[in-house]
Amino acid sequence: MRKVNVAKITAAVKKICIDTNYKVDPDIIKAFKTGLRREKSPVGREILRQLICNADIARRERIPICQDCGLAVVFVEIGQDVKLVGGGLRQAIEAGVRQGYQQGYLRKSVAKDPMIRVNTGDNTPAIIHTEIVTGDKLRVTVAPKGGGSENMSRLKMMKPADGEAGVKELVRETVREAGPNPCPPIVLGVGIGGNFEMCAILAKKALLRKLGKPNQDKRLAKLEQDLLRIANDSGVGPQGAGGTVTCIGVAVESRPCHIASMPVAVNVNCHVSRHGSKII
Amino acid sequence: MAINKPVRITTPLSNVDVQKLKVGMPVLISGVLYSARDSAHKRLVELLDKGKKLPIDVKGQIIYYMGPSPPPPGRPIGSAGPTTSYRMDPYAPRLMAIGLKGMIGKGTRSDEVKAAIKKYKSVYFAAIGGAGALISKCIIKCDVVAYDDLGPEAIRRLEVRELPAVVAGDMYGGDIYEIGVKRYRKK
Numbered sequence: 138m139r140k141v142n143v144a145k146i147t148a149a150v151k152k153i154c155i156d157t158n159y160k161v162d163p164d165i166i167k168a169f170k171t172g173l174r175r176e177k178s179p180v181g182r183e184i185l186r187q188l189i190c191n192a193d194i195a196r197r198e199r200i201p202i203c204q205d206c207g208l209a210v211v212f213v214e215i216g217q218d219v220k221l222v223g224g225g226l227r228q229a230i231e232a233g234v235r236q237g238y239q240q241g242y243l244r245k246s247v248a249k250d251p252m253i254r255v256n257t258g259d260n261t262p263a264i265i266h267t268e269i270v271t272g273d274k275l276r277v278t279v280a281p282k283g284g285g286s287e288n289m290s291r292l293k294m295m296k297p298a299d300g301e302a303g304v305k306e307l308v309r310e311t312v313r314e315a316g317p318n319p320c321p322p323i324v325l326g327v328g329i330g331g332n333f334e335m336c337a338i339l340a341k342k343a344l345l346r347k348l349g350k351p352n353q354d355k356r357l358a359k360l361e362q363d364l365l366r367i368a369n370d371s372g373v374g375p376q377g378a379g380g381t382v383t384c385i386g387v388a389v390e391s392r393p394c395h396i397a398s399m400p401v402a403v404n405v406n407c408h409v410s411r412h413g414s415k416i417i
Numbered sequence: 418m419a420i421n422k423p424v425r426i427t428t429p430l431s432n433v434d435v436q437k438l439k440v441g442m443p444v445l446i447s448g449v450l451y452s453a454r455d456s457a458h459k460r461l462v463e464l465l466d467k468g469k470k471l472p473i474d475v476k477g478q479i480i481y482y483m484g485p486s487p488p489p490p491g492r493p494i495g496s497a498g499p500t501t502s503y504r505m506d507p508y509a510p511r512l513m514a515i516g517l518k519g520m521i522g523k524g525t526r527s528d529e530v531k532a533a534i535k536k537y538k539s540v541y542f543a544a545i546g547g548a549g550a551l552i553s554k555c556i557i558k559c560d561v562v563a564y565d566d567l568g569p570e571a572i573r574r575l576e577v578r579e580l581p582a583v584v585a586g587d588m589y590g591g592d593i594y595e596i597g598v599k600r601y602r603k604k
Contacts, residue, residue, distance in 0.1 A: 177601065178597070178600075178601060180441075180583075180597065184545055187545055187548055187551060187581075188545070188547065188548060190548075190551055191545075191547070191548040191549070191550050191551040192550075194550040194551050194553075194554065195496075195550040198550065198554075199489060200486075200489070200492070200495060200496050200549070200550035200553050200554075201486045201495060201496035201549060201550065202496065202547065202549065202550060203496055203498055203546075203547045203548075203549045203550075204483065204484060204485050204486045204495065204496040204497050204498050204500075204549040204569075205484075205498075205500070205549075206486055206496075242486060242487045242488070242489045242495055243486055243487075244484065244485065244486035244487065244495070244496070244569050245568060245569065246484075246569065254455070254456055256567065256568045256569070256570070258568065283547075284500075285500065285501045285523075285524075285546065288501070316524065316525055316594055316598070317523060317524040317525060317543070317546075317594055318501045318503065318523070318524040318525065320523070320546035320547045370602070370603040370604065371598070371602060372597075372598045372599070372600065372601035372602030372603065373598055374597060374598070374601055376523065376543065376545055376546060377523075377524065377525075377594050377597070377598070378543070378583070378593055378594070378597040379593075379594075379596070379597020379598045379599070379600050379601050380597070380601050381601055407546070407547055408547055409547050
């Protein structure tokens, strides 16, 4: 067994929370620049220019990219040959989130009770997904997720007969009805299969993939391209003011499901699409 | 829609100011704004329901749908971009009825809000969502004036200089989101 002190997890979570809120991923900046060439709407192009400028100010002047610094979604893959020492895993993750959001001047956006709405004051609790894998390493991923885009996400228990056409229709509807609300240009994570909760987790995990990297399965890679075109045909455009660059990336993840089911989840992300990982 | 030169406007707004604002016009807003989002709106409307006085006078004012990140040392405010407006739709007409002249946010509004904008001669501006660092630079002063316990959702009095936005909904019923999307939608 390899011993890993949980303090290392705290430190990693803290650093990723801060880094992802100040530094726009270079792949996203590249997508903005490509978008500038492709966008037909002058208003849309101006918005993309301002987003590039915003990323620059955030990095140079240490102001978070967006005031919604997100709900911290944390994925931990733990090698089965790792023995965690020095405290509890959940406590270590929460400490990292707390320190990152407090010391990084990030907004605390967690309501203690969904119906009473009192702010917890330190952005905890985080959403934590753990998975036991082989090996003696541990991978921690943090994806701070904004509320505006999360609110536009969808899950539908489709019929097997709906097939690929059904997935396309769901994405089309989701993007059109979301319109300006999730801060386009958006990134889409699509989870197909599993069951009710698994397709949502798949969709969330799809958002962690490097922007523009296709699924290794050729059929799913083709579906990603089709869905990207469908999203961009919506006319929603940057910030929903109309245009041709509505979406800068679609990632699809798929897995087996029940013979009666075809669960599909579409997780919508804003143009900031924050996520970072560290292997410990 | 071509981009015109931005129109400079200063708060508070009068009916005459609002009449000049048409959908699609880029604007640079200066003067005082009040920030308020979900929880603050709920409290304001609860006070109105009880016939009580509000902690801010909204007459002629603009409310900015925004909850900032904390100010880093040496700055008045942190990141300060707009939040999605539709969540304030249940409350906004009540505030327009007592004189609120403008709202800044992002995204679509309900038919009730659009009707209230017409009826009370108000205006809805959209700022760029996710450009909170850029907008932060336009805010020169920020003070919490009510509901400190709400943290990022407290009501803040903001002094702004040339905050960039666009008229997204005007008193003539214009809606930028309908016009813009129609132009570029395929099928």
